[in-house]
Amino acid sequence: MMKFTNLHKLCATLLVAAMLTGCKKDFLNQVPEANLTNTNFWKTESDLKQGVVGAYSSLRGMGTFSYWLFGEMRSDNTTFQYNAPQRGQENREQVDQFLATSANTLIQDFWRESYTAIFRCNDVLDHVEAIAASDAAKKQAVGETKFLRAFYYFNLVRQFGGVPLRLEVTKTPTDAPSKGRATADQVYAQIVADLNDAVTNLPDASAYGAADKGRASKGSAHALLGKVYMTQRRFPEALVALRRVTGYGLMPTYSSVFSIQNKNNMESVFEIQYYVSGGTNLSSNFMYQFAPFNSGTIVTQDPGTNLTYTSGWNTPTADLIASYEAGDQRKDVSLAEGFTAPTGFVAVPYVKKYNQGFVQPGQTNVNFPVIRYADVMLMMAECLNEAGFVAGGEAFQLLNEVRRRAGLAPKTSGNPVAGLNVSSQEAFRAAIEQERKIELAFENHRWYDLVRTGRAVEVMNAHGQREVSKAPAQFPAGAYAVTPNKLLLPIPQREVILDNLSQNPQ
Known part of the structure:
Protein backbone atom coordinates (compact mmCIF):
# COMPACT_ATOMS: atom_id res chain seq x y z
CA MET A 1 0.00 0.00 0.00
CA LYS A 24 -14.32 32.81 -6.13
CA LYS A 25 -17.14 34.82 -7.62
CA ASP A 26 -18.35 31.85 -9.68
CA PHE A 27 -18.69 29.54 -6.72
CA LEU A 28 -22.44 29.28 -7.36
CA ASN A 29 -21.65 27.56 -10.65
CA GLN A 30 -19.64 24.74 -8.98
CA VAL A 31 -21.09 21.26 -8.82
CA PRO A 32 -22.08 20.68 -5.16
CA GLU A 33 -19.86 18.10 -3.47
CA ALA A 34 -22.97 16.22 -2.36
CA ASN A 35 -23.94 15.85 -6.03
CA LEU A 36 -20.69 14.30 -7.24
CA THR A 37 -21.48 11.28 -9.36
CA ASN A 38 -19.58 8.78 -11.42
CA THR A 39 -20.39 10.93 -14.44
CA ASN A 40 -18.74 14.13 -13.21
CA PHE A 41 -16.00 12.62 -11.03
CA TRP A 42 -14.12 10.08 -13.17
CA LYS A 43 -12.38 12.45 -15.59
CA THR A 280 -3.93 14.06 9.65
CA ASN A 281 -5.06 10.90 11.39
CA LEU A 282 -4.44 7.77 9.34
CA SER A 283 -3.08 6.12 12.45
CA SER A 284 -2.93 2.66 13.98
CA ASN A 285 -3.64 1.76 17.60
CA PHE A 286 -2.51 -1.84 18.02
CA MET A 287 -0.48 -1.35 21.18
CA TYR A 288 -3.51 0.14 22.97
CA GLN A 289 -5.84 -2.69 21.99
CA PHE A 290 -3.30 -5.37 22.87
CA ALA A 291 -2.09 -3.85 26.18
CA PRO A 292 -3.61 -5.31 29.37
CA PHE A 293 -6.57 -3.15 30.37
CA ASN A 294 -5.23 -2.89 33.93
CA SER A 295 -1.73 -1.78 32.92
CA GLY A 296 -2.43 1.95 33.05
CA THR A 297 0.33 3.74 31.14
CA ILE A 298 3.04 1.20 32.00
CA VAL A 299 2.84 -0.75 28.73
CA THR A 300 1.96 2.06 26.31
CA GLN A 301 3.99 4.81 28.01
CA ASP A 302 1.25 7.19 26.85
CA PRO A 303 0.05 9.36 29.77
CA GLY A 304 -2.64 10.91 27.58
CA THR A 305 -4.58 7.71 26.90
CA ASN A 306 -6.59 5.75 29.44
CA LEU A 307 -7.03 2.05 28.74
CA THR A 308 -10.60 0.75 28.88
CA TYR A 309 -12.63 -2.24 27.71
CA THR A 310 -11.10 -1.76 24.25
CA SER A 311 -7.79 -3.05 25.66
CA GLY A 312 -6.77 -6.55 26.71
CA TRP A 313 -7.38 -8.19 23.34
CA ASN A 314 -5.26 -10.53 21.19
CA THR A 315 -3.57 -11.72 24.36
CA PRO A 316 -0.81 -14.33 23.90
CA THR A 317 -1.88 -17.73 25.19
CA ALA A 318 0.02 -20.05 27.48
CA ASP A 319 0.12 -22.49 24.54
CA LEU A 320 2.03 -20.01 22.39
CA ILE A 321 4.39 -18.90 25.15
CA ALA A 322 5.31 -22.52 25.85
CA SER A 323 6.04 -23.08 22.15
CA TYR A 324 9.17 -20.91 22.08
CA GLU A 325 12.49 -22.73 22.17
CA ALA A 326 15.09 -21.65 24.70
CA GLY A 327 17.15 -18.80 23.29
CA ASP A 328 14.66 -17.82 20.57
CA GLN A 329 15.28 -14.11 20.06
CA ARG A 330 11.80 -13.64 18.59
CA LYS A 331 10.06 -14.15 21.92
CA ASP A 332 11.16 -10.92 23.57
CA VAL A 333 10.42 -8.94 20.40
CA SER A 334 6.96 -10.45 20.00
CA LEU A 335 5.50 -10.61 23.50
CA ALA A 336 5.88 -9.99 27.21
CA GLU A 337 4.58 -12.34 29.87
CA GLY A 338 3.40 -9.46 32.04
CA PHE A 339 4.23 -5.98 33.30
CA THR A 340 5.67 -4.53 36.47
CA ALA A 341 3.26 -2.31 38.42
CA PRO A 342 4.07 -0.35 41.60
CA THR A 343 2.64 -3.31 43.53
CA GLY A 344 4.83 -5.85 41.71
CA PHE A 345 4.78 -8.06 38.62
CA VAL A 346 1.38 -8.63 37.01
CA ALA A 347 1.34 -11.84 34.97
CA VAL A 348 -0.89 -10.77 32.10
CA PRO A 349 0.81 -11.41 28.73
CA TYR A 350 0.56 -8.93 25.89
CA VAL A 351 1.79 -8.43 22.33
CA LYS A 352 4.94 -6.28 22.11
CA LYS A 353 5.57 -6.55 18.37
CA TYR A 354 3.58 -3.40 17.57
CA ASN A 355 4.56 -1.47 20.69
CA GLN A 356 6.79 1.06 18.92
CA GLY A 357 5.75 4.28 20.64
CA PHE A 358 3.08 6.85 19.79
CA VAL A 359 3.00 10.08 17.82
CA GLN A 360 -0.01 11.65 19.49
CA PRO A 361 -2.09 10.28 22.38
CA GLY A 362 -3.85 7.18 21.14
CA GLN A 363 -2.25 7.31 17.68
CA THR A 364 0.72 5.40 16.30
CA ASN A 365 2.59 5.20 12.99
CA VAL A 366 3.02 1.43 13.17
CA ASN A 367 2.26 -0.53 9.97
CA PHE A 368 0.81 -4.03 9.95
Whole structure:
Protein backbone atom coordinates (compact mmCIF):
# COMPACT_ATOMS: atom_id res chain seq x y z
CA MET A 1 0.00 0.00 0.00
CA MET A 2 1.17 3.52 -0.72
CA LYS A 3 3.13 5.51 1.79
CA PHE A 4 0.68 8.11 3.01
CA THR A 5 2.87 11.14 2.41
CA ASN A 6 1.26 11.38 -1.03
CA LEU A 7 -2.17 10.77 0.41
CA HIS A 8 -1.70 13.61 2.88
CA LYS A 9 -0.70 15.92 0.07
CA LEU A 10 -3.71 14.82 -1.92
CA CYS A 11 -6.12 15.41 0.97
CA ALA A 12 -4.55 18.77 1.75
CA THR A 13 -4.76 19.82 -1.90
CA LEU A 14 -8.43 18.90 -2.05
CA LEU A 15 -9.14 20.85 1.13
CA VAL A 16 -7.33 23.97 -0.10
CA ALA A 17 -9.04 23.73 -3.47
CA ALA A 18 -12.43 23.58 -1.79
CA MET A 19 -11.62 26.66 0.30
CA LEU A 20 -10.40 28.64 -2.70
CA THR A 21 -13.43 27.67 -4.73
CA GLY A 22 -15.63 29.08 -2.00
CA CYS A 23 -13.88 32.46 -2.37
CA LYS A 24 -14.32 32.81 -6.13
CA LYS A 25 -17.14 34.82 -7.62
CA ASP A 26 -18.35 31.85 -9.68
CA PHE A 27 -18.69 29.54 -6.72
CA LEU A 28 -22.44 29.28 -7.36
CA ASN A 29 -21.65 27.56 -10.65
CA GLN A 30 -19.64 24.74 -8.98
CA VAL A 31 -21.09 21.26 -8.82
CA PRO A 32 -22.08 20.68 -5.16
CA GLU A 33 -19.86 18.10 -3.47
CA ALA A 34 -22.97 16.22 -2.36
CA ASN A 35 -23.94 15.85 -6.03
CA LEU A 36 -20.69 14.30 -7.24
CA THR A 37 -21.48 11.28 -9.36
CA ASN A 38 -19.58 8.78 -11.42
CA THR A 39 -20.39 10.93 -14.44
CA ASN A 40 -18.74 14.13 -13.21
CA PHE A 41 -16.00 12.62 -11.03
CA TRP A 42 -14.12 10.08 -13.17
CA LYS A 43 -12.38 12.45 -15.59
CA THR A 44 -8.71 13.05 -14.79
CA GLU A 45 -5.62 11.16 -13.70
CA SER A 46 -6.01 12.82 -10.30
CA ASP A 47 -9.51 11.32 -10.04
CA LEU A 48 -8.06 7.91 -10.89
CA LYS A 49 -5.43 8.23 -8.17
CA GLN A 50 -8.10 9.22 -5.64
CA GLY A 51 -10.14 6.18 -6.62
CA VAL A 52 -7.18 3.87 -6.09
CA VAL A 53 -6.48 5.48 -2.70
CA GLY A 54 -10.10 4.74 -1.80
CA ALA A 55 -9.60 1.08 -2.67
CA TYR A 56 -6.58 0.96 -0.36
CA SER A 57 -8.21 2.91 2.46
CA SER A 58 -10.49 0.06 3.51
CA LEU A 59 -7.42 -1.87 4.61
CA ARG A 60 -6.78 0.54 7.46
CA GLY A 61 -10.05 0.02 9.29
CA MET A 62 -10.14 -3.73 8.86
CA GLY A 63 -6.44 -3.94 9.69
CA THR A 64 -6.93 -2.38 13.10
CA PHE A 65 -9.68 -4.82 14.08
CA SER A 66 -11.36 -7.40 11.84
CA TYR A 67 -8.21 -8.95 10.44
CA TRP A 68 -6.62 -9.83 13.79
CA LEU A 69 -9.94 -10.70 15.41
CA PHE A 70 -10.79 -13.33 12.81
CA GLY A 71 -7.28 -14.27 11.63
CA GLU A 72 -5.37 -14.50 14.91
CA MET A 73 -7.69 -14.46 17.94
CA ARG A 74 -9.65 -17.45 16.63
CA SER A 75 -6.42 -19.46 16.77
CA ASP A 76 -4.48 -20.97 19.65
CA ASN A 77 -1.99 -18.08 19.50
CA THR A 78 -4.13 -15.51 21.27
CA THR A 79 -7.20 -15.06 23.41
CA PHE A 80 -8.43 -12.13 25.55
CA GLN A 81 -7.93 -10.80 29.05
CA TYR A 82 -11.12 -11.55 30.96
CA ASN A 83 -12.61 -8.27 32.14
CA ALA A 84 -14.98 -9.06 35.00
CA PRO A 85 -16.19 -5.49 35.70
CA GLN A 86 -16.80 -4.73 32.01
CA ARG A 87 -18.97 -7.31 30.29
CA GLY A 88 -19.98 -5.26 27.24
CA GLN A 89 -17.76 -6.96 24.67
CA GLU A 90 -19.15 -10.48 24.60
CA ASN A 91 -19.40 -10.36 20.82
CA ARG A 92 -15.57 -10.34 20.65
CA GLU A 93 -15.30 -13.12 23.21
CA GLN A 94 -17.79 -15.23 21.25
CA VAL A 95 -15.52 -15.12 18.20
CA ASP A 96 -12.61 -16.44 20.26
CA GLN A 97 -14.74 -19.15 21.89
CA PHE A 98 -16.47 -20.34 18.68
CA LEU A 99 -19.85 -19.19 19.97
CA ALA A 100 -20.49 -16.40 17.46
CA THR A 101 -23.85 -16.57 15.68
CA SER A 102 -25.16 -14.96 12.51
CA ALA A 103 -26.40 -12.06 14.67
CA ASN A 104 -22.86 -11.13 15.78
CA THR A 105 -22.36 -7.49 14.77
CA LEU A 106 -18.61 -7.93 14.26
CA ILE A 107 -19.18 -10.57 11.60
CA GLN A 108 -21.66 -8.23 9.92
CA ASP A 109 -19.09 -5.40 10.04
CA PHE A 110 -16.39 -7.59 8.49
CA TRP A 111 -18.72 -8.63 5.67
CA ARG A 112 -19.96 -5.10 4.99
CA GLU A 113 -16.51 -3.50 5.09
CA SER A 114 -15.11 -6.16 2.77
CA TYR A 115 -17.81 -5.57 0.18
CA THR A 116 -17.44 -1.80 0.50
CA ALA A 117 -13.77 -2.29 -0.35
CA ILE A 118 -14.67 -4.53 -3.30
CA PHE A 119 -17.13 -1.90 -4.56
CA ARG A 120 -14.35 0.69 -4.51
CA CYS A 121 -12.14 -1.62 -6.55
CA ASN A 122 -14.94 -2.26 -9.02
CA ASP A 123 -15.58 1.47 -9.34
CA VAL A 124 -11.99 2.08 -10.42
CA LEU A 125 -12.03 -0.82 -12.86
CA ASP A 126 -15.36 0.30 -14.31
CA HIS A 127 -14.05 3.77 -15.18
CA VAL A 128 -10.32 3.45 -15.73
CA GLU A 129 -10.37 3.17 -19.51
CA ALA A 130 -12.52 6.27 -19.99
CA ILE A 131 -10.28 8.54 -17.90
CA ALA A 132 -7.89 10.98 -19.55
CA ALA A 133 -4.75 9.47 -18.07
CA SER A 134 -1.52 7.96 -19.33
CA ASP A 135 -1.46 4.30 -20.28
CA ALA A 136 1.09 3.68 -17.53
CA ALA A 137 -1.19 5.22 -14.90
CA LYS A 138 -4.14 3.17 -16.11
CA LYS A 139 -2.11 -0.04 -16.16
CA GLN A 140 -0.89 0.48 -12.62
CA ALA A 141 -4.37 1.37 -11.37
CA VAL A 142 -5.73 -1.86 -12.84
CA GLY A 143 -2.94 -3.86 -11.24
CA GLU A 144 -3.37 -2.33 -7.80
CA THR A 145 -7.14 -2.62 -7.67
CA LYS A 146 -7.16 -6.21 -8.96
CA PHE A 147 -4.57 -7.13 -6.32
CA LEU A 148 -6.73 -5.50 -3.65
CA ARG A 149 -9.96 -7.09 -4.88
CA ALA A 150 -8.26 -10.48 -4.81
CA PHE A 151 -7.05 -9.83 -1.26
CA TYR A 152 -10.50 -8.82 -0.04
CA TYR A 153 -12.12 -11.87 -1.63
CA PHE A 154 -9.38 -14.15 -0.29
CA ASN A 155 -10.24 -13.09 3.25
CA LEU A 156 -13.95 -13.56 2.62
CA VAL A 157 -13.70 -17.02 1.07
CA ARG A 158 -11.39 -18.29 3.82
CA GLN A 159 -13.81 -17.12 6.50
CA PHE A 160 -17.21 -17.81 4.91
CA GLY A 161 -16.61 -20.27 2.08
CA GLY A 162 -18.48 -19.42 -1.12
CA VAL A 163 -19.69 -15.80 -1.16
CA PRO A 164 -21.44 -13.59 -3.71
CA LEU A 165 -19.11 -12.54 -6.53
CA ARG A 166 -19.69 -8.85 -7.15
CA LEU A 167 -17.46 -7.82 -10.04
CA GLU A 168 -19.40 -4.85 -11.37
CA VAL A 169 -20.47 -1.54 -9.89
CA THR A 170 -23.96 -1.44 -8.40
CA LYS A 171 -25.56 1.44 -10.29
CA THR A 172 -29.28 1.05 -9.59
CA PRO A 173 -31.41 -0.55 -6.86
CA THR A 174 -32.20 -3.41 -9.21
CA ASP A 175 -28.47 -4.23 -9.32
CA ALA A 176 -28.24 -4.53 -5.53
CA PRO A 177 -29.29 -8.19 -5.09
CA SER A 178 -26.49 -10.62 -5.84
CA LYS A 179 -26.76 -13.78 -7.89
CA GLY A 180 -26.40 -15.72 -4.66
CA ARG A 181 -23.37 -17.41 -3.22
CA ALA A 182 -20.78 -18.54 -5.73
CA THR A 183 -18.99 -21.76 -4.86
CA ALA A 184 -15.66 -21.51 -3.09
CA ASP A 185 -14.00 -22.84 -6.25
CA GLN A 186 -15.57 -20.06 -8.31
CA VAL A 187 -14.37 -17.43 -5.85
CA TYR A 188 -10.85 -18.85 -5.91
CA ALA A 189 -10.89 -18.90 -9.72
CA GLN A 190 -11.71 -15.17 -9.71
CA ILE A 191 -8.99 -14.46 -7.14
CA VAL A 192 -6.42 -16.28 -9.28
CA ALA A 193 -7.57 -14.44 -12.41
CA ASP A 194 -7.31 -11.07 -10.64
CA LEU A 195 -3.85 -11.85 -9.31
CA ASN A 196 -2.58 -12.97 -12.71
CA ASP A 197 -3.85 -9.67 -14.14
CA ALA A 198 -2.19 -7.83 -11.27
CA VAL A 199 1.14 -9.52 -12.00
CA THR A 200 0.90 -8.38 -15.61
CA ASN A 201 0.07 -4.77 -14.76
CA LEU A 202 2.05 -4.03 -11.60
CA PRO A 203 5.66 -2.79 -11.50
CA ASP A 204 8.38 -4.30 -9.34
CA ALA A 205 8.63 -2.81 -5.86
CA SER A 206 12.01 -1.33 -6.82
CA ALA A 207 10.32 0.82 -9.47
CA TYR A 208 8.47 2.87 -6.86
CA GLY A 209 9.97 6.10 -5.59
CA ALA A 210 10.31 6.80 -1.88
CA ALA A 211 6.91 8.49 -1.67
CA ASP A 212 5.14 5.43 -3.10
CA LYS A 213 6.88 2.68 -1.15
CA GLY A 214 4.33 0.21 0.12
CA ARG A 215 2.06 0.09 -2.90
CA ALA A 216 1.15 -3.33 -4.22
CA SER A 217 3.86 -4.58 -6.55
CA LYS A 218 4.54 -7.52 -8.83
CA GLY A 219 6.16 -9.28 -5.87
CA SER A 220 3.06 -8.67 -3.72
CA ALA A 221 0.85 -10.27 -6.35
CA HIS A 222 3.14 -13.30 -6.85
CA ALA A 223 3.33 -13.84 -3.08
CA LEU A 224 -0.42 -13.61 -2.56
CA LEU A 225 -0.98 -15.91 -5.54
CA GLY A 226 1.38 -18.43 -3.96
CA LYS A 227 -0.55 -18.24 -0.70
CA VAL A 228 -3.84 -18.73 -2.56
CA TYR A 229 -2.51 -21.81 -4.35
CA MET A 230 -1.23 -23.23 -1.06
CA THR A 231 -4.66 -22.76 0.50
CA GLN A 232 -6.02 -24.82 -2.39
CA ARG A 233 -3.20 -27.34 -1.86
CA ARG A 234 -1.91 -26.68 -5.37
CA PHE A 235 1.70 -26.86 -4.21
CA PRO A 236 3.53 -27.05 -7.58
CA GLU A 237 1.77 -23.92 -8.82
CA ALA A 238 2.33 -22.21 -5.49
CA LEU A 239 6.07 -22.88 -5.70
CA VAL A 240 6.26 -21.38 -9.19
CA ALA A 241 4.53 -18.20 -7.99
CA LEU A 242 6.63 -17.93 -4.82
CA ARG A 243 9.92 -18.31 -6.69
CA ARG A 244 8.95 -15.23 -8.67
CA VAL A 245 8.95 -13.11 -5.49
CA THR A 246 12.37 -11.61 -6.08
CA GLY A 247 14.25 -8.56 -4.88
CA TYR A 248 13.49 -9.19 -1.20
CA GLY A 249 15.47 -10.63 1.71
CA LEU A 250 15.50 -11.11 5.47
CA MET A 251 16.31 -8.13 7.64
CA PRO A 252 19.45 -8.73 9.73
CA THR A 253 17.57 -9.03 13.04
CA TYR A 254 14.00 -9.94 13.91
CA SER A 255 13.50 -6.73 15.89
CA SER A 256 14.54 -4.58 12.93
CA VAL A 257 11.64 -5.96 10.88
CA PHE A 258 9.11 -4.17 13.08
CA SER A 259 11.03 -1.03 13.97
CA ILE A 260 9.14 2.15 13.19
CA GLN A 261 12.30 3.33 11.45
CA ASN A 262 12.14 0.45 8.95
CA LYS A 263 8.64 0.65 7.50
CA ASN A 264 8.42 -1.00 4.06
CA ASN A 265 11.84 -2.59 4.48
CA MET A 266 13.57 -5.19 2.32
CA GLU A 267 11.56 -7.98 3.95
CA SER A 268 8.21 -6.30 3.47
CA VAL A 269 6.29 -7.76 0.53
CA PHE A 270 3.06 -6.01 1.49
CA GLU A 271 1.95 -4.19 4.61
CA ILE A 272 -0.96 -2.00 5.65
CA GLN A 273 0.18 1.60 5.95
CA TYR A 274 -0.60 3.83 8.92
CA TYR A 275 0.55 7.38 9.35
CA VAL A 276 0.11 10.36 11.69
CA SER A 277 1.33 13.79 10.66
CA GLY A 278 0.26 17.41 10.84
CA GLY A 279 -3.16 16.68 12.29
CA THR A 280 -3.93 14.06 9.65
CA ASN A 281 -5.06 10.90 11.39
CA LEU A 282 -4.44 7.77 9.34
CA SER A 283 -3.08 6.12 12.45
CA SER A 284 -2.93 2.66 13.98
CA ASN A 285 -3.64 1.76 17.60
CA PHE A 286 -2.51 -1.84 18.02
CA MET A 287 -0.48 -1.35 21.18
CA TYR A 288 -3.51 0.14 22.97
CA GLN A 289 -5.84 -2.69 21.99
CA PHE A 290 -3.30 -5.37 22.87
CA ALA A 291 -2.09 -3.85 26.18
CA PRO A 292 -3.61 -5.31 29.37
CA PHE A 293 -6.57 -3.15 30.37
CA ASN A 294 -5.23 -2.89 33.93
CA SER A 295 -1.73 -1.78 32.92
CA GLY A 296 -2.43 1.95 33.05
CA THR A 297 0.33 3.74 31.14
CA ILE A 298 3.04 1.20 32.00
CA VAL A 299 2.84 -0.75 28.73
CA THR A 300 1.96 2.06 26.31
CA GLN A 301 3.99 4.81 28.01
CA ASP A 302 1.25 7.19 26.85
CA PRO A 303 0.05 9.36 29.77
CA GLY A 304 -2.64 10.91 27.58
CA THR A 305 -4.58 7.71 26.90
CA ASN A 306 -6.59 5.75 29.44
CA LEU A 307 -7.03 2.05 28.74
CA THR A 308 -10.60 0.75 28.88
CA TYR A 309 -12.63 -2.24 27.71
CA THR A 310 -11.10 -1.76 24.25
CA SER A 311 -7.79 -3.05 25.66
CA GLY A 312 -6.77 -6.55 26.71
CA TRP A 313 -7.38 -8.19 23.34
CA ASN A 314 -5.26 -10.53 21.19
CA THR A 315 -3.57 -11.72 24.36
CA PRO A 316 -0.81 -14.33 23.90
CA THR A 317 -1.88 -17.73 25.19
CA ALA A 318 0.02 -20.05 27.48
CA ASP A 319 0.12 -22.49 24.54
CA LEU A 320 2.03 -20.01 22.39
CA ILE A 321 4.39 -18.90 25.15
CA ALA A 322 5.31 -22.52 25.85
CA SER A 323 6.04 -23.08 22.15
CA TYR A 324 9.17 -20.91 22.08
CA GLU A 325 12.49 -22.73 22.17
CA ALA A 326 15.09 -21.65 24.70
CA GLY A 327 17.15 -18.80 23.29
CA ASP A 328 14.66 -17.82 20.57
CA GLN A 329 15.28 -14.11 20.06
CA ARG A 330 11.80 -13.64 18.59
CA LYS A 331 10.06 -14.15 21.92
CA ASP A 332 11.16 -10.92 23.57
CA VAL A 333 10.42 -8.94 20.40
CA SER A 334 6.96 -10.45 20.00
CA LEU A 335 5.50 -10.61 23.50
CA ALA A 336 5.88 -9.99 27.21
CA GLU A 337 4.58 -12.34 29.87
CA GLY A 338 3.40 -9.46 32.04
CA PHE A 339 4.23 -5.98 33.30
CA THR A 340 5.67 -4.53 36.47
CA ALA A 341 3.26 -2.31 38.42
CA PRO A 342 4.07 -0.35 41.60
CA THR A 343 2.64 -3.31 43.53
CA GLY A 344 4.83 -5.85 41.71
CA PHE A 345 4.78 -8.06 38.62
CA VAL A 346 1.38 -8.63 37.01
CA ALA A 347 1.34 -11.84 34.97
CA VAL A 348 -0.89 -10.77 32.10
CA PRO A 349 0.81 -11.41 28.73
CA TYR A 350 0.56 -8.93 25.89
CA VAL A 351 1.79 -8.43 22.33
CA LYS A 352 4.94 -6.28 22.11
CA LYS A 353 5.57 -6.55 18.37
CA TYR A 354 3.58 -3.40 17.57
CA ASN A 355 4.56 -1.47 20.69
CA GLN A 356 6.79 1.06 18.92
CA GLY A 357 5.75 4.28 20.64
CA PHE A 358 3.08 6.85 19.79
CA VAL A 359 3.00 10.08 17.82
CA GLN A 360 -0.01 11.65 19.49
CA PRO A 361 -2.09 10.28 22.38
CA GLY A 362 -3.85 7.18 21.14
CA GLN A 363 -2.25 7.31 17.68
CA THR A 364 0.72 5.40 16.30
CA ASN A 365 2.59 5.20 12.99
CA VAL A 366 3.02 1.43 13.17
CA ASN A 367 2.26 -0.53 9.97
CA PHE A 368 0.81 -4.03 9.95
CA PRO A 369 2.62 -6.73 7.95
CA VAL A 370 0.47 -8.74 5.56
CA ILE A 371 3.20 -10.73 3.78
CA ARG A 372 6.89 -10.78 4.71
CA TYR A 373 9.67 -12.52 2.85
CA ALA A 374 10.16 -14.86 5.81
CA ASP A 375 6.59 -16.02 5.16
CA VAL A 376 7.45 -16.56 1.48
CA MET A 377 10.54 -18.61 2.41
CA LEU A 378 8.58 -20.85 4.77
CA MET A 379 5.85 -21.32 2.18
CA MET A 380 8.48 -22.36 -0.40
CA ALA A 381 9.94 -24.82 2.10
CA GLU A 382 6.51 -26.30 2.67
CA CYS A 383 5.86 -26.64 -1.07
CA LEU A 384 9.21 -28.38 -1.58
CA ASN A 385 8.48 -30.82 1.21
CA GLU A 386 5.05 -31.59 -0.23
CA ALA A 387 6.78 -32.50 -3.49
CA GLY A 388 8.91 -35.01 -1.58
CA PHE A 389 11.09 -35.11 1.52
CA VAL A 390 14.77 -34.49 0.80
CA ALA A 391 17.12 -34.69 3.77
CA GLY A 392 19.34 -31.60 3.73
CA GLY A 393 17.61 -30.23 0.63
CA GLU A 394 16.51 -26.72 -0.26
CA ALA A 395 13.51 -26.92 2.07
CA PHE A 396 15.88 -27.37 5.02
CA GLN A 397 18.02 -24.46 3.83
CA LEU A 398 15.03 -22.13 3.73
CA LEU A 399 13.73 -23.27 7.12
CA ASN A 400 17.11 -22.93 8.78
CA GLU A 401 17.82 -19.50 7.34
CA VAL A 402 14.76 -18.24 9.20
CA ARG A 403 15.83 -20.09 12.35
CA ARG A 404 19.39 -18.80 12.12
CA ARG A 405 18.20 -15.20 12.32
CA ALA A 406 16.26 -16.11 15.46
CA GLY A 407 19.46 -17.39 17.07
CA LEU A 408 18.44 -21.04 16.87
CA ALA A 409 20.34 -24.14 15.85
CA PRO A 410 19.45 -25.72 12.50
CA LYS A 411 17.06 -28.64 12.19
CA THR A 412 18.51 -31.57 10.27
CA SER A 413 17.71 -35.14 9.37
CA GLY A 414 19.32 -37.53 11.85
CA ASN A 415 20.23 -34.79 14.34
CA PRO A 416 21.19 -36.38 17.71
CA VAL A 417 19.20 -33.66 19.52
CA ALA A 418 15.60 -34.89 19.48
CA GLY A 419 14.07 -31.43 19.16
CA LEU A 420 16.24 -30.69 16.11
CA ASN A 421 15.79 -34.02 14.33
CA VAL A 422 13.55 -33.89 11.25
CA SER A 423 13.77 -37.18 9.39
CA SER A 424 10.52 -37.56 7.43
CA GLN A 425 8.03 -35.61 5.39
CA GLU A 426 5.56 -35.62 8.26
CA ALA A 427 8.19 -34.40 10.69
CA PHE A 428 9.08 -31.58 8.31
CA ARG A 429 5.41 -30.59 8.13
CA ALA A 430 5.41 -30.30 11.91
CA ALA A 431 8.63 -28.27 11.83
CA ILE A 432 7.18 -25.83 9.31
CA GLU A 433 3.99 -25.47 11.32
CA GLN A 434 6.01 -24.71 14.44
CA GLU A 435 8.24 -22.20 12.66
CA ARG A 436 5.32 -20.37 11.09
CA LYS A 437 3.54 -20.24 14.45
CA ILE A 438 6.50 -18.46 16.05
CA GLU A 439 7.97 -16.45 13.18
CA LEU A 440 4.60 -15.04 12.11
CA ALA A 441 2.96 -14.78 15.54
CA PHE A 442 0.37 -11.97 15.75
CA GLU A 443 0.48 -11.36 11.98
CA ASN A 444 -2.84 -13.09 11.23
CA HIS A 445 -1.54 -16.30 9.68
CA ARG A 446 -2.01 -18.92 12.39
CA TRP A 447 -5.76 -19.50 12.01
CA TYR A 448 -5.54 -19.80 8.25
CA ASP A 449 -2.56 -22.16 8.52
CA LEU A 450 -4.47 -24.46 10.87
CA VAL A 451 -7.49 -24.57 8.58
CA ARG A 452 -5.64 -25.14 5.30
CA THR A 453 -3.53 -27.95 6.80
CA GLY A 454 -6.58 -29.69 8.30
CA ARG A 455 -5.31 -29.21 11.84
CA ALA A 456 -7.79 -26.63 13.16
CA VAL A 457 -10.35 -28.93 14.83
CA GLU A 458 -7.77 -31.04 16.64
CA VAL A 459 -5.58 -28.13 17.75
CA MET A 460 -8.38 -25.82 18.80
CA ASN A 461 -10.28 -28.43 20.81
CA ALA A 462 -7.14 -29.32 22.76
CA HIS A 463 -6.35 -25.64 23.23
CA GLY A 464 -9.90 -24.93 24.36
CA GLN A 465 -9.82 -27.63 27.00
CA ARG A 466 -6.67 -26.12 28.47
CA GLU A 467 -8.19 -22.64 28.46
CA VAL A 468 -11.44 -23.70 30.11
CA SER A 469 -9.65 -25.74 32.77
CA LYS A 470 -7.99 -22.58 34.13
CA ALA A 471 -11.26 -20.86 35.09
CA PRO A 472 -14.33 -22.93 34.17
CA ALA A 473 -16.78 -20.41 35.62
CA GLN A 474 -15.72 -17.76 33.10
CA PHE A 475 -16.66 -19.81 30.05
CA PRO A 476 -20.20 -20.19 28.68
CA ALA A 477 -21.50 -23.65 27.87
CA GLY A 478 -20.22 -24.90 24.52
CA ALA A 479 -17.12 -22.72 24.46
CA TYR A 480 -14.36 -24.15 22.22
CA ALA A 481 -16.54 -27.04 21.06
CA VAL A 482 -14.98 -26.90 17.61
CA THR A 483 -16.44 -28.97 14.77
CA PRO A 484 -15.71 -28.82 11.02
CA ASN A 485 -18.81 -26.64 10.59
CA LYS A 486 -17.36 -24.10 13.03
CA LEU A 487 -14.37 -23.47 10.77
CA LEU A 488 -16.51 -21.15 8.66
CA LEU A 489 -18.18 -18.09 10.10
CA PRO A 490 -21.96 -17.87 9.79
CA ILE A 491 -23.22 -15.60 7.02
CA PRO A 492 -24.57 -12.44 8.69
CA GLN A 493 -28.31 -12.90 9.20
CA ARG A 494 -29.02 -9.53 7.63
CA GLU A 495 -27.41 -10.73 4.39
CA VAL A 496 -29.25 -14.04 4.53
CA ILE A 497 -32.56 -12.19 4.68
CA LEU A 498 -31.93 -9.25 2.37
CA ASP A 499 -29.92 -11.10 -0.27
CA ASN A 500 -31.62 -14.46 0.09
CA LEU A 501 -28.34 -16.27 0.82
CA SER A 502 -28.01 -19.81 2.08
CA GLN A 503 -26.56 -20.10 5.57
CA ASN A 504 -23.45 -22.01 6.59
CA PRO A 505 -24.34 -24.96 8.82
CA GLN A 506 -23.21 -24.39 12.38
